Amino acid sequence: MSTKRKANVSKKIVLEAINDAFKKLNPKVMARNPVMFVVEIGFVITLLLSIFPALFGGISERGYNIAVTIILFVTIIFANFAEALAEGRGKAQANSLKKTKQDTKARLILKDGSIKIVDATELRKGDTVLVKANDLIPTDGDVIEGVAAVDESAITGESAAVIKESGGDFSSVTGGTKVISDYIKVKVSTDPGESFLDRMINLVEGAKRQKTPNEIALSTLLVSLTLIFLLVCTTLVPIASYIKVTLPIATLIALLVCLIPTTIGGLLSAIGIAGMDRVTQYNVIAKSGKSVEAAGDINTIILDKTGTITHGNRMAAALFPVNGISQEELNKFAVYSSLHDETPEGRSVIKFAKKSGLSEKELDKNGTEGIEFTAETRMSGTDFTDGKKVRKGAVDAIIENILYQGGKVPSDLKDISDKVAMQGGTPLVVIEGNRVLGVIYLKDTVKPGMKERFDELRKMGIKSVMCTGDNPLTAATIANEAGVDDFIAEAEPEDKISVIKREQAEGKLVAMTGDGTNDAPALAQADVGLAMNTGTNAAKEAANMVDLDSDPTKIIEVVAIGKQLLMTRGALTTFSIANDVAKYFAIIPAMFMLAIPQMKALNIMGLATPQSAILSALIFNAIIIPLLIPLAMKGVKYVPMSATRLLTKNLSLYGLGGVLVPFIGIKFIDLILVMFRVA
Numbered sequence: 033m034s035t036k037r038k039a040n041v042s043k044k045i046v047l048e049a050i051n052d053a054f055k056k057l058n059p060k061v062m063a064r065n066p067v068m069f070v071v072e073i074g075f076v077i078t079l080l081l082s083i084f085p086a087l088f089g090g091i092s093e094r095g096y097n098i099a100v101t102i103i104l105f106v107t108i109i110f111a112n113f114a115e116a117l118a119e120g121r122g123k124a125q126a127n128s129l130k131k132t133k134q135d136t137k138a139r140l141i142l143k144d145g146s147i148k149i150v151d152a153t154e155l156r157k158g159d160t161v162l163v164k165a166n167d168l169i170p171t172d173g174d175v176i177e178g179v180a181a182v183d184e185s186a187i188t189g190e191s192a193a194v195i196k197e198s199g200g201d202f203s204s205v206t207g208g209t210k211v212i213s214d215y216i217k218v219k220v221s222t223d224p225g226e227s228f229l230d231r232m233i234n235l236v237e238g239a240k241r242q243k244t245p246n247e248i249a250l251s252t253l254l255v256s257l258t259l260i261f262l263l264v265c266t267t268l269v270p271i272a273s274y275i276k277v278t279l280p281i282a283t284l285i286a287l288l289v290c291l292i293p294t295t296i297g298g299l300l301s302a303i304g305i306a307g308m309d310r311v312t313q314y315n316v317i318a319k320s321g322k323s324v325e326a327a328g329d330i331n332t333i334i335l336d337k338t339g340t341i342t343h344g345n346r347m348a349a350a351l352f353p354v355n356g357i358s359q360e361e362l363n364k365f366a367v368y369s370s371l372h373d374e375t376p377e378g379r380s381v382i383k384f385a386k387k388s389g390l391s392e393k394e395l396d397k398n399g400t401e402g403i404e405f406t407a408e409t410r411m412s413g414t415d416f417t418d419g420k421k422v423r424k425g426a427v428d429a430i431i432e433n434i435l436y437q438g439g440k441v442p443s444d445l446k447d448i449s450d451k452v453a454m455q456g457g458t459p460l461v462v463i464e465g466n467r468v469l470g471v472i473y474l475k476d477t478v479k480p481g482m483k484e485r486f487d488e489l490r491k492m493g494i495k496s497v498m499c500t501g502d503n504p505l506t507a508a509t510i511a512n513e514a515g516v517d518d519f520i521a522e523a524e525p526e527d528k529i530s531v532i533k534r535e536q537a538e539g540k541l542v543a544m545t546g547d548g549t550n551d552a553p554a555l556a557q558a559d560v561g562l563a564m565n566t567g568t569n570a571a572k573e574a575a576n577m578v579d580l581d582s583d584p585t586k587i588i589e590v591v592a593i594g595k596q597l598l599m600t601r602g603a604l605t606t607f608s609i610a611n612d613v614a615k616y617f618a619i620i621p622a623m624f625m626l627a628i629p630q631m632k633a634l635n636i637m638g639l640a641t642p643q644s645a646i647l648s649a650l651i652f653n654a655i656i657i658p659l660l661i662p663l664a665m666k667g668v669k670y671v672p673m674s675a676t677r678l679l680t681k682n683l684s685l686y687g688l689g690g691v692l693v694p695f696i697g698i699k700f701i702d703l704i705l706v707m708f709r710v711a
């Protein structure tokens with residue numbers, strides 16, 4: 033059920049990335065990446081030395097200086113290319129999204145009810161617009177009147193139309209999508225530049241990309257390492273002069289660049305961008321990199337039931353009267369209870385009861401007053417002028433209500449509601465005053481493939497808890513059918529938050545998935561909030577991710593990507609630093625071999641000449657960056673296993689590999705240099 037968009041890097045993207053790699057040479061841009069900025073400064077110095085070999089006095093060979101300059105330049109270009117390539121796919125996607133946004137017109141409904149055609153960009157929060165069949169919805173909003181089929185493929189890539197209607201959790205519409213039948217009135221919910229499409233464009237463009245706390249921590253480490261090696265290289269100068277060795281400046285710069293963590297420094301932002309890009313390929317819009325990384329460490333996931341685990345189009349499927357009440361009477365009161373209920377559930381009750389033949393009189397709302405459904409009361413209903421109060425709602429809420437009014441619970445009510453609940457349906461009890469009439473069976477179905485997906489979550493060590501306002505029996509049935517680990521029933525919105533807070537207090541990271549307005553506070557409280565695209569705007573706004581496919585288990589992909597992100601960064605940092613061992617053995621003997629012949633013993637790679645040794649190490653240092661771009665972009669493969677095993681595995685692979693690979697690489701490059709007599 034989870035889609036994955038194709039992730040091809042076209043020739044066009046590569047060409048543009050090459051172009052961007054040069055543009056990023058701008059020192060202002062480079063300064064954001066301190067490690068590579070040091071390389072750029074080194075490049076400028078060796079460039080000057082190539083032109084004026086005696087600039088800083090001492091010995092200096094022009095040819096050698098030029099060689100170092102070229103390699104340094106290529107190193108920077110490679111690092112810039114990695115970042116530009118990672119950005120490329122997002123830019124291409126942003127361009128296609130921008131086409132969706134092109135000048136849409138809107139039918140603004142003015143105060144007097146007349147309609148004025150305006151540009152979509154002129155719409156403000158709170159405006160009301162009319163959208164007819166074949167119109168593009170001008171911007172994000174909530175349906176306040178009407179029901180329509182909407183084609184959301186421009187955003188979700190999913191071609192099947194979805195029904196949008198006022199009232200319940202299916203009332204939000206997104207700018208750029210298209211009404212294909214009927215009409216709707218939409219209340220605008222965002223100001224220009226802040227719509228979902230705008231945010232999506234910003235996101236894939238990486239325009240507002242902020243470093244995650246994790247990235248900041250790693251950058252700090254890299255900067256510290258750079259400073260330490262800078263100190264090491266500068267102190268070599270007096271030491272060398274003491275033993276009467278003059279070190280060429282180009283050699284010192286080469287040593288510095290080889291020792292500072294250029295590999296991870298050059299690939300760091302590409303890893304982050306590519307990770308976010310992978311999230312979008314799974315049709316998930318993540319508002320921040322931070323949330324994706326947090327997902328990598330999630331322990332618990334809380335899920336809403338209706339509209340999240342189930343499809344959520346709860347429809348009345350049967351009406352069961354209690355003993356002593358006729359079917360006709362229950363039908364009538366079920367309708368009464370729903371006269372003003374503008375939720376899909378309420379409308380479905382009217383529609384269902386209508387089929388059994390109701391007179392117009394019974395549908396007359398005149399003089400009656402609606403009692404709106406709220407997640408707190410878990411009831412809705414109608415007050416009549418003759419004092420009659422008709423209600424329908426969750427079993428426990430209604431029982432509490434009639435007992436309070438001194439009414440009696442019919443002996444067969446439990447059996448009837450249990451029968452509905454055991455089928456996974458939601459029973460709504462209908463009452464008039466303190467008299468129970470019967471039960472409405474609201475039918476709902478679990479989204480396909482849930483069981484296997486929750487099994488997968490379990491393997492990842494993540495506990496799943498369904499949290500629903502519905503009764504315990506329905507909750508148990510759906511929980512069992514979907515395969516979640518645990519459930520909490522009869523939950524009010526605060527309960528969802530307290531469950532999350534409780535887990536967080538135990539030091540756990542919690543994800544929450546939901547679709548309703550009542551889920552919004554919990555979505556905001558969770559470390560990772562994943563809203564369903566079918567859900568309300570409030571839910572989508574509070575969450576830090578939106579799944580365009582409305583699949584609550586999509587968290588699996590996000591978790592894997594989050595873990596991969598952290599692992600890839602760790603692996604390449606380990607590799608980058610481990611590389612220093614071989615570079616050290618290539619360069620240090622080369623620097624001192626002439627003055628101290630005993631140093632030859634350290635030339636364990638048997639490199640040809642001091643100059644070829646230094647150039648080989650520097651060339652290896654440069655080409656390792658593009659060689660690792662595919663790994664940085666694709667990420668280290670994540671297979672569920674214990675954290676310690678994972679650490680041991682990665683340390684041996686990237687740590688040991690990081691020590692060995694450059695020995696082979698540098699020797700190989702040295703052989704080639706000698707073969708072509710370059711050095």
Ligand SMILES: Nc1ncnc2c1ncn2[C@@H]1O[C@H](COP(=O)(O)OP(=O)(O)OP(=O)(O)O)[C@@H](O)[C@H]1O
Nearest residue numbers: 336337338405407410411412424425426500501502
């Ligand atoms: N229109 C309605 N009128 C009366 N009662 C309703 C109505 N809609 C739902 N209910 C009752 O209120 C309960 C809570 O509904 P709500 O949609 O707020 O649940 P929730 O907390 O979001 O949990 P979930 O979405 O998982 O069911 C439902 O289980 C149902 O019993």
Ligand SMILES: [K+]
Nearest residue numbers: 289290292294
């Ligand atoms: K390096």
Ligand SMILES: [Mg+2]
Nearest residue numbers: 336338339548
């Ligand atoms: Mg809900």
